[in-house]
Amino acid sequence: MSSVERQLDDLQAEIEDEVPSDISISDVTYEGPELVVYTRDPKRFASDGDLVRRLASKLRKRITVRPDPDVLSHPREAEDTVRDIIPEEAGVTDLDFHTDTGEIFIEAEKPGMVIGRHGSTLREITQEVGWTPEVVRTPPIESSTVSNVRNFLKQEREERRDILERVGRQIHREEMSDDEWVRITTLGCCREVGRASFIISTPETRILVDCGDKPGAEGEVPYLQVPEALGAGANTIDAVVLTHAHLDHSALIPLLFKYGYDGPIYCTEPTRDLMGLLTLDYLDVAAKEGRTPPYESSQVREAIKHTVPIEYGDVTDIAPDVKLTMHNAGHILGSAVSHFHIGDGLYNVAFSGDIHYDDTRLFNGAVNEFPRVETLVMESTYGGRNDYQTDQADSERRLKKVINEAYERDGKVVIPAFAVGRSQEIMLVLEEAMRSGDIPEMPVHLDGMIWEATAIHTTYPEYLRDDLRDRIFHEDENPFLADQFNHIDGGEEERQEVADGDPCIVLSTSGMVTGGPIMSWLHHFGADPDNRLVFVGYQAQGTLGRRIQNGWDEIPMNDGRRSGNLTLKMDVETVDGFSGHADRQGLENFVKTMNPRPEKVLCVHGDESSVQDFSSALYHEYNMRTFAPKNLETFRFK
Missing domain, CATH: 3.40.50.10890 (Rossmann fold)
Structure with a gap:
């Protein structure tokens, strides 16, 4: 029996001890970062609104409860009941029953009315029909991208479950090394804007952060073939984290699947959809301009299939020794400052991605409050000494x-x-x-x-x-x-x-x-x-x-x-002032108001003079160790 099987057996026993005796637990498995609990008594589970929360707190896991397929009511009967429970003004546009997982996907114009106060309507649905409801919004403006992504994921849900189960076992595998160190290798966007890409390495894990192209420089791609990245094989990478969907960060994500990568991509849900939109257009533009595209549309679909969406603020296990939390970056829809908690309190690294520190008409300003950050990898697009934008x-x-x-x-x-x-x-x-x-x-x-x-x-x-x-x-x-x-x-x-x-x-x-x-x-x-x-x-x-x-x-x-x-x-x-990037003052304020401030800052994603100016300013102003790295440098922490 593998260590993961033993772990799941132990978790099932612990859950059975915790839940009331009249609730049966038929199976426990991992799907990506989540622990999925199957029960023959979903209605009893739903009757106690705090039970799942208590289990998640005790086990320190994200938990999803699903009914055993053989205890489900027939979809036709369940649909009538569900429509009676949900208020008409919620504007339900689609109900899709997945008998293999016991889930109902409910698409509605007003998802909040389907959820109910503190999830009361969702619990009522499960109490009445046994099915587990999942709610998504009907786009107010019809979106072919959103529709295509949702339909594709429905069609591929069996393969996607297999992927998630494999990813879950990889995340929760037994740690193999007693060594403790953290390294970051720069694969792109150092002393330049574009082709953002980094590797975080520990004795257990290698994580790729972003994989973009360089605007206006055809053929300049991240240094993916070096031993620290894909040189030892694409599947030596445990996970990919995508901060946002702009092509200088996302364009070459599908290329990883051409090289043989078969692991997860962690990003927010809108980043997933926008990545699909922008990378397909990237292929279309290349074809129109007579260039050979670096990958095919099938690899874009693979990237979408392997995406594990994360909401802002959710702490998520992505490796045996790494937890990821994404926070609003204020840059574009779904953009995220990505915080990595490594080891059992060993080290913390945050990648700013691209940020806008102040509120705009479109977004709240970037989040910079974290329990701990020892090293910050910081964008410096407008880091030059004279890069002050006009007031909005x-x-x-x-x-x-x-x-x-x-x-x-x-x-x-x-x-x-x-x-x-x-x-x-x-x-x-x-x-x-x-x-x-x-x-x-x-x-x-x-x-x-x-x-x-x-x-x-x-x-x-x-x-x-x-x-x-x-x-x-x-x-x-x-x-x-x-x-x-x-x-x-x-x-x-x-x-x-x-x-x-x-x-x-x-x-x-x-x-x-x-x-x-x-x-x-x-x-x-x-x-x-x-x-x-x-x-x-x-x-x-x-x-x-x-x-x-x-x-x-x-x-x-x-x-x-x-x-x-x-x-x-x-x-x-x-007309300055509309950029999605913070100007020099905004970048300084992001670092200045962090509490506690990082010990080290790597200034990246800016022209050479910008990163050097910004690195020097942070060093002199806040007495912290700062760097303006070149591509292919490796930094060891701890």
């Missing part, structure tokens, strides 16, 4: 001024924007400005993946800023459904109509002008000096966006439909 209110006034000036000249405004994060931030600014009369009402055309990304945002309002979440819960106040917003879905023909029409605003991908529909808008708008091109996000070195920002006015056009150079005559503006 000033930025909004500046953007509105630019739009009004263009409108008065009968011009149009095009804003290159990342589909995820900045587009939704700008949408909120424009919706309020038109509603309050600060700018004239005019169409706001959304091109590229912006509409789909916005639909995903409305699916997960619990990840948005508190007041915005409350507005979305009331359908008549959802700002993303304002009449001004138009999804461009008619391709070149519709773009030509917009170009021939009245003043308007266009939000278009790609945000760094590295391809995509923005090239078409430059073609349509670029020759008219009455039009405006407005940058509202970071433009990485080597990208066309950075070159235009620096004064280039001869633009190479090669998007499959047209080639040659375009002379750019439209005004070019940069």
Whole structure:
């Protein structure tokens, strides 16, 4: 008998001692980080609302209770009862019964009404029908991504259970080493922006944190083939942790499965969906530009199948000696500061990912409160000594001024924007400005993946800023459904109509002008000096966006439909303050207000001067050990 089997037998005995004698426990197993308890008496379990909580506290495990399949009522009978229990105003749109696990997946417009106060309605459902309810939100804006991911996971649930059981056994295996040390190896994004990737190593475990590409630098990928990473084989990696879905952090996650990785990916639920959206688009763009994609769509599906979603604040075992907790990073939907508790109190490391320290219209500011952090791996995108962004209110006034000036000249405004994060931030600014009369009402055309990304945002309002979440819960106040917003879905023909029409605003991908529909808008708008091109996000070195920002006015056009150079005559503006990244002050404040402060800080994800400036400032200001590492450096802690 393996050590995991003995452990499960011991846990089952402990649970049987803890629960009332009239509740039978038929099986106990691991699925990923969760302990799944099967019982022939699910109704009795549900009658005691505190029983699962008491067990979780005593065993220090995340626990899910499921009914034995042979004690379940028939789905047709159960459905009638469930619909009677759930208030009609909850807006149930789908019920899906999984007989192999005894779960009902309930999709509803208002999940809170399905859950009930402190879970009372869920308990009532189990008490009445025995099935275990799981609740998801019906997207207020129809999202093909969310629908496709949910349907795919339903189709693959048997294989996914096998994956989770294997992962669970790996997490809870017996520790093999008495040594104690922690190492971090940098595989990318050091003294550069992009290709974020790191390895955390202990005697027991190796964890890959992020695996992205480098904007504007085709072929520059993380150093995955070194012995510390995949050089010894992809399955020497125990887990992958993804801080957020932007491609400079996520683009090459599916590539791991091409190399033979078969383990879990830990991230938030919206990060999983956005990763699917962005990586599939990444393949599509590569194909359109005549480049050989680094992996296939089947590997994107494998990545989604292997994802283990984590909610903010949940402490989760991901290895025998590592616990992971994710916290809001304030950067994009689902972005996370990832905190690793290693060993039995041995060491604590936090990876900031990308952060925004202050509240924005879209998100609450980044969380920086942890029980302990000895080492912080800190983004430094705007870490330079002069990288202070304009106050958000000033930025909004500046953007509105630019739009009004263009409108008065009968011009149009095009804003290159990342589909995820900045587009939704700008949408909120424009919706309020038109509603309050600060700018004239005019169409706001959304091109590229912006509409789909916005639909995903409305699916997960619990990840948005508190007041915005409350507005979305009331359908008549959802700002993303304002009449001004138009999804461009008619391709070149519709773009030509917009170009021939009245003043308007266009939000278009790609945000760094590295391809995509923005090239078409430059073609349509670029020759008219009455039009405006407005940058509202970071433009990485080597990208066309950075070159235009620096004064280039001869633009190479090669998007499959047209080639040659375009002379750019439209005004070019940069409006700071809308970046999803904290500026220098925000980065300093993130570290300054940590309590206790970390002993060491690795400054990464910034141009060489930015990381060195920021590292030096933290050292002099707070007397902590700081580093501006190069790629392929290894740091030993403990």
